[in-house]
Amino acid sequence: MVSRVIPVDPFDLVIFGGTGDLARRKILPGLYHRFCAGQMPATARIIGAARTEQDAAAYRGQVAEAIAEFLPEGSWDAESVAQFCERLDYVAIDARGEGGWKELAGLVREGVVRAFYLSVAPSLFGDIAERLHAHGVADGESRIVVEKPFGRDLASARALNAVLAAHFDESQIYRIDHYLGKETVQNLMAVRFGNILFEPLWNAQYIDHIQITVSETVAVGGRGAYYDKSGAMRDMVQNHLMQLLCLIAMEPPSKFEPDAVRDEKLKVIRALEPVPPSAIVRGQYRGDANGPSYREDAENPESRTESFIAMRVQIANWRWSGTPIYLRTGKRLRARESEIAVVFKDPPHSIFGEQEGRRGNVLVIRLQPDEGMHLRVTIKEPGPGGMRLMEVPLDMSFADALGPDEADVPDAYERLIMDVIRGNQTLFMRGDEVEAAWAWTDPIIEGWEERRDVPELYDPGSSGPEGALALMHRDGRRWREIK
Template sequence: MTEPSATFLLFGATGDLARRMIFPSLYNLLSDGLLPDDFLIVASGRSDMDDEAFRKEVDAALRQFLPADRYDGDVAARFVALIGYQPVDAGNADQFAKLAERIDGRLERGLSVYLSTPPSLFAPTAQGLSEAGLITPHTRIAMEKPIGKDLASSKIVNDGIGALFVEEQIFRVDHYLGKETVQNLLALRFGNVMFEPLWNTTAIDHVQITVGETVGLEGRVSYYDGVGALRDMVQNHMLQILSIIAMEPPARMDPTAVRDEKVKALRSLRPMTAETVKHLSVRGQYTPGAVGGQIVTGYADELGQPSDTETFVALKAYIDNWRWQGVPFYLRTGKRMPARQSEIVIQFKPVRHSIFGRDGQHGAGGTGLEPNTLVIRLQPEEYIRLQIMTKRPGLERQVQLEEVTLDVSLTAAFAGQRRRIAYERLILDLLAGDQTLFVRRDEVEAQWAWIDSIIDGWREANVKPAAYSSGNWGPSSAIALIERDGASWHD
């Protein structure tokens, strides 16, 4: 499976993800000459239309979602000419047979199937592909999250796909792994001699991971209610980030070595209980407020009825292994936050002995000695900042220290290079058969095992979401979660 797939089959091609991300990503890959020769895109949806009508829809999506300077009419014309549309309903053997006709004679050169559909359609779609003769050793299949809603249902989804594909053919998508800055975590840790020796309980006080969204339900009512922030964001995106931060150094940069170490970290997460969720977790739900100067309604108002679904969650997690024993990992994510931001904060411990005075203070003026902090911003800006102590210029006899920032803006450092859509990287790797940035079955199940312990604990302890006004960083109990340990959230 070393040759790139020559055919890309997309299910859910009329959906929002396809229009916003997948087609623009494929367009960019074509524009940069990164797609294989004689490439074919077969788009499938439930709507009945011909090739030309669908190509017009794709062109309209490119005009809407590509930056103005990226859209080129000639490239767009070449791109849409690669696309054929075939309506297919899961379970309709005749339509799958017609789909197979569109791909006839191309299977030996590789077929990459992308399921941008609800998980309930994963197994029926795979079964339809099998019956139509479209699954061969040269076929790969990619699945969008969620892979189930708990450990039991994720096993059913994985079993359904696993009955027809071997694990080396299955690509579970978490788009956060396609982000440049997330991949940069690997480079930061394992490509620089100064960080890895300090990346453990000896030097690190705690770790924070924040993923804040300013939006509310945004048309996702049918999906989001009953799912909530824990399943929607923590189970996948945040635990993938945590696993990259916490993993042991892999022997080499290949899919097996990297994912072996990630799953070890995930399996080391300390499960929660009905007792520990009371002081290690916070659930919240947004009420009316203001975000970005705009008045917004509460979750229940948007939903049209009361609900116990959390739109915010904060967690204090522990990884029980030699590297991280005793180091808390604080996670928080929510909707209707004051800002859209995703970032990681590595808070180092204070120097063991301050020569500038006890507890970093020297005389009445004090020196303001602060522990070093590493901030890795994933979005909306992308940067890495290291806060260090330096002497304030002056002739004072008592040394006055001041915190300064070593700032690496990835946007500025690589100003000549276009910042790519995360899906560009993932689609390119899918076509090439590289699974490094995709999630393995045992990773998914380790993630769900920990999430299930929290959900079960909430249920047993009857933990309900606390209200927080839109435009705030969650309930006040989320602040207490970290401040009772003598730390504070990096806002």
């Protein structure tokens, strides 16, 4: 199988926060990969913009060091890194003042795609957007990329959207969620809407429940002060898990086009029912020999912020009425793992006996660490001795199915940045999506804050608090094991 790499149009990409951690770890190494893949046209340019006073040569040296530090050994070479860095420029800029804007205006070119990646705090979005227009750096065709958090509640999300809308049309705004750039997430749409095998079964009549899990082994660490004002609900559920929920549950769009897809996602969010306290479990990790407790990491001995959350969610529409969707995410868990598990109902009647026939099919979409899908099916156990049944997976990992070259799929940031240059907003959140998600999330958070709920403690390296297990057991179900 030969990979098809389609070059994008010539562009100038300005990265505000171009010396920051995200730029060094993800954005610039991802762009280097696209350069090596032949997707970046010869005239494309990348301009770093940050407060640091330095020249372009010093910036190129920093980028070369970042590529060597954050890409695996053997995935880069000095010659190609040097060629990539020739495309880089730099301007020292004051996001809230006038310094550097005249120089930036002189660097960006006419007749190419202009994209501006705001890898900075949301508090700077308005200042940068205003100056991009005031100094003629951006025009009506330019594109602006913003990172989460998209507010911390409905009111701040609306204010942020208003700030961006004052200077850019919605068609120019790209709210990036790297989960949507994962190959398996996009394959979810291909599996659902490209195969007649699944779509007729994709409803409450045949699906018992769905589990969406994003578990992490890391603690909040140095992000403790930030995380304590956010928590797992704001940091993960309101955006990442919400987007996965929308893709798994949405109706078929009329076309695979940005607004058609996002219209259907919005309908799912607006159909979410309020979540009662009995359907929510929040937790905090304890300390152990390998690390401090959450409260120690957060430097807040009275913290009620959750490092883990599990929820049972219901969608009030014809397709999903009566089929719960279970969400869970947390820090310092047993393994780093992200997956969606679609658990189908048992056959209505088993000809093999009550126990042998109760082996429901499960479609598992793995997002990390090994992207792929497998479908668990029931077969006869080989050998004599009667009809004994067993479960086997029909497995499709990208590495096994496509070969080592094809399995080296682009990183989520690589794919999404190239989509910005193409002008394809399909995998980016729209402003009304963000506001609808907060409108559902806010009452849940307000509820536990008013009740002054205290999160349940759980052991590091476990699958979370006992209450999360009980949440499923009360419904006669079990979480898939975090491995």
